[in-house]
Amino acid sequence: MNQTRIHVFPDSAAFGHRLGRAARLPTTRVALHRFPDGESLVRIRQPAGQHAVVVRSLFNPNAKLIETILAADALRRAGAQRVTLVAPYLPYMRQDAVFAAGEPISQRAVGALLGRDFDAVLTVEAHLHRVFELSEVIPGRARSLSAAPAIGAFLARRRRGLLLVGPDEESRPWVQAVAATARVAWIVGEKTRLGDRSVRIRFPTVPPARRAVLLDDIASSGTTLAAGARALRRAGVDAVEAVVVHAIFAPGALGRVRAAGVTRIASCDTIPHPTNAIRTAALVAQALAWK
Numbered sequence: 001m002n003q004t005r006i007h008v009f010p011d012s013a014a015f016g017h018r019l020g021r022a023a024r025l026p027t028t029r030v031a032l033h034r035f036p037d038g039e040s041l042v043r044i045r046q047p048a049g050q051h052a053v054v055v056r057s058l059f060n061p062n063a064k065l066i067e068t069i070l071a072a073d074a075l076r077r078a079g080a081q082r083v084t085l086v087a088p089y090l091p092y093m094r095q096d097a098v099f100a101a102g103e104p105i106s107q108r109a110v111g112a113l114l115g116r117d118f119d120a121v122l123t124v125e126a127h128l129h130r131v132f133e134l135s136e137v138i139p140g141r142a143r144s145l146s147a148a149p150a151i152g153a154f155l156a157r158r159r160r161g162l163l164l165v166g167p168d169e170e171s172r173p174w175v176q177a178v179a180a181t182a183r184v185a186w187i188v189g190e191k192t193r194l195g196d197r198s199v200r201i202r203f204p205t206v207p208p209a210r211r212a213v214l215l216d217d218i219a220s221s222g223t224t225l226a227a228g229a230r231a232l233r234r235a236g237v238d239a240v241e242a243v244v245v246h247a248i249f250a251p252g253a254l255g256r257v258r259a260a261g262v263t264r265i266a267s268c269d270t271i272p273h274p275t276n277a278i279r280t281a282a283l284v285a286q287a288l289a290w291k
Contacts, residue, residue, distance in 0.1 A: 004288075005049030007071065009056040009064075015088055015269055015281060016055035022285035025053070030071055038063075042070040048078035053288065054085050054118075059248060059271045061091035065113070072117040082119045086284055088270035089246050090123040090144075093137070094218075096130050107137055115139030122287050124270050124280050125217050125245045129170060145283050147245045147268050148174060152181020154266065154278045155213065155243070159184045163209035163237070167191050167201055167216055167228050175215055185209075189228060201227040206235035214262070219244040222253030226260035233261050241265070247273035 006027040008016030013029065020027035031043040040063065044052075052075040058064050072083045095106035114121055115138045126134050126144035134142040155162065155178065162184045166175035168191035179186035185207060192200045201224070206212075214228045219242070229240040240262050247267035257265065266277040 003049065004051040004053065005047065006053045006055055007044055007048075007075065009054075009067070009071075011064075011272070012056045012088070014272065015057065018269075018279065018281035019055060019086065019284055022282045023288050025288075030054075032067060040067045040070065042067050042074055044071060044074045044078060046078060048075045048080040050080065051082045051084065052080035054083065056085075057088045057271055058091045059089050059246075065091075065110070069113070069117050083117070084120040084122065084288070085114060085118040086122045086288075088124050088268075088280065088284070090121075090126050093127040096128070111137035111142075112139065115142070122284055124268065124283065125174075127218060143287060145280075145287055146174070146177065147270075147278070147280055147283070148177040149181055150268065150278050150280050150283060151215070151243055151245075152178045155182040155184065161210040163187065163207065163212045165189065165203075165212050165214050165228065165232065167214065167224050171215065171217075174217070178215060189231065191224065191227075199223050199227045201231050203231055203235055206232065206237065209237050211239045211241065212237045214240065214242045216242070216244050218246045218248060219253065219257070219267070220248040220250055222249065222256040225257045225262060229257070229260040229262045239263055243267070243278070244275075245270060247271050247275050249273065249275075 006020050006025050009030045028045045033041040054071050092106040092110040120141040121138050124145050125147050134144040164179045164184050164186040166188035172188045175186050189201045189203045212232050225242050232240050241264040242262050243266050245268045265275045267275040268278045268280050269276045
């Protein structure tokens with residue numbers, strides 16, 4: 001039996017096969033069937049491998065979380081001694097505190113669920129604000145990998161006249177890391193969230209720049225990118241582009257961002273999307289050898 005084998009869900013096939021090539025590991029596809037009542041049947045193909053790696057990006061997460069856990073159970077029953085989850089996008093990380101009475105801490109609840117069924121969890125740029133390590137959220141071995149090296153290398157190819165921009169103070173360490181790799185100037189703004197789809201961003205000082213690239217980890221409604229773009233254009237920046245890690249882009253979000261003057265949008269491949277331009281499978285392949 002092969003020591004390590006990658007098992008890929010159909011909706012993450014492209015990422016899974018890139019990971020297999022980068023890690024030089026055999027890859028098989030997980031079979032998935034949904035019954036009329038909405039329940040799912042998950043079937044893995046033999047052999048499981050002593051170390052089974054499940055690959056699935058967990059955007060649109062509710063059904064996917066259950067199916068992913070069923071895959072872990074199937075792999076153990078097929079003889080896997082260790083099961084690792086590679087979830088390029090990991091959901092429910094933003095609700096990391098009780099913001100109003102009666103709410104759960106979704107980050108902790110989902111983390112406990114995954115920690116029960118997987119020996120290790122790898123993701124890219126988990127949305128962590130009040131904790132510093134993913135292992136504080138998911139019991140056992142868990143790592144959130146930085147996309148900064150991949151984004152920095154992508155921007156370095158077009159760095160002339162570029163100003164890298166983070167939307168808020170929380171983005172400062174990440175923006176600084178990307179800027180160091182790309183060797184470009186950078187600033188961060190001050191963001192005030194007014195609601196799910198309303199934010200205000202101001203930049204106290206914007207150095208002269210022909211082209212600014214807004215950097216964010218998750219683009220869902222597009223309001224942060226749109227507000228940042230409008231503020232930069234008011235400050236005299238000629239052209240505004242955007243780079244995001246996780247391209248969720250709910251309906252209407254791309255139109256909102258482009259209407260604010262963003263001329264180009266690039267994203268990492270953690271969620272399949274037409275804007276995907278930055279590959280992260282090589283980062284994950286290196287981490288699979290993590291002890």
